[in-house]
Amino acid sequence: MAAAQNSGDAETHQAAKRLKTDETEAGNNGEKFISNFEVGRVLRDSTREKTIFVHGKIDDQEAIVILEKTPITEDVLPEMLKTSTQTLEMRNDIYSTYKLRPPPHLSGVKTTVICPATEKHVKKYLRQETFLIEETEQDYQSITLPYINSQSFSVQWVYNILEKKAEADRIVFEDPDPQDGFVLLPDFKWDQKQVDDLYLIAIVHRRDLKSLRDLTADQLPLLRNIREKGLEAIMKRYSVPASKLRVMLHYQPSYYHLHVHFISLDYDAPGCGVERAHLLADVIQNLQHQSVYYRKHTLTFPARADDTLLGKFREAGRL
Structure with a gap:
């Protein structure tokens, strides 16, 4: 996106x-x-x-x-098989297919x-058709950043969460530290009924970090804190270990307030492709080696045909 x-x-x-x-x-x-x-x-x-x-x-x-x-979960499987009506569609030797009609509360x-x-x-x-943009440091400064600033994208709903004005009952974990703290809560894509498609978001308390481009080695304590405490909170609440989680940032992000995604490896969630996803462990390692890695490095991201930013890159002769 x-x-x-x-x-x-x-x-x-x-x-x-x-x-x-x-x-x-x-x-x-x-x-x-x-x-x-x-x-x-x-x-x-x-x-x-x-x-x-x-x-x-x-x-x-x-x-x-x-x-x-x-999804069909293990806890409802026995009841579904016993109480559903079935209609034979095809039988061939040992193979047969049926149309199963579960009771309303299971469908x-x-x-x-x-x-x-x-x-x-x-x-x-x-x-829509999608295109891949290769954004250099100069592109970000001359095209992307002015575009972001000119659009004045609203993140008031994020501030509402951080200030407990909305969704306070959905917060799974919070570190209130103003510099390195964050809140962790389920993404709306996850219905919280099974861990196979587990999806949580860590939203930082700091309001001066818009995206991956703003990160330097100065933010390493923040990133390590999110990774350590986020994984610990998920293990405690959902019994899902770090080895079963994909922890990453998007670029471009879907909103301009720094946040980190915690997603089950079993869930092929939107935005997990290499053209947009950056594993948090890799981000930390890159910043350890070069403090301004994400300010200097060329980053790729997908843009849809109707994306205004795509038009800006075309106008600049970058596509």
Whole structure:
């Protein structure tokens, strides 16, 4: 995801309303809200990830609905096999396939609603061609940084978390130190029902660090603290060891306030590709060897066709 979607991500974080299909949580209001959705067009779908992104309207307001099949977990497997109805589709020698219809409480679909949705949200989820940008130190200073500063991307929702004005009940761990401290909480992509797709975010308390580009050896205590205490907190809460976690930073980030991703190795999460992901252990090692490594080094990142930053690089003759 490229820089042009950053403000959209912030708005998404604030506006997204998770509607559980679990009958104990959905309630009549949630069911009515979904039932009022008028399908417009499919922005993107993935049979591999079992997700679909749909643009439409809810009560005459622009809306995006994201539907994702929930994983089958070990604790519900026995009940699912015993209580589901089945229809034979094909049999050939020792092989047979069936269509299984689980009972309603075991066939939930995780649903995210963004309403009212802006054009930025639509562009964010729309399938588009992607390009790879190689950003030099000079490119960052003359193209990327002025673009970031001119856009004034809002991260107020991040400050709300840090100040306990929002999502305080979701915080898994906090180190309150103003220089090296952070809060650790689940990412909205994780429903917290199983650790196979575990996904948490560590958000630093400092407000002067926008991205990987701002890091120098001076921030090594902060980065080591996040890695050590973040891994310790996840092991304590979820019994997932460091050897089962991918701990990384994105460049470009989806919002400009330094944060670190803790993701299960079993989860092929968006943004884990080499063109965008930087392992925290590698970041620490690079800064140990060269204090200004990430200020001097050429960094690559993907940009979608509608990304304004991509246009800036084209205007500068860099693509």
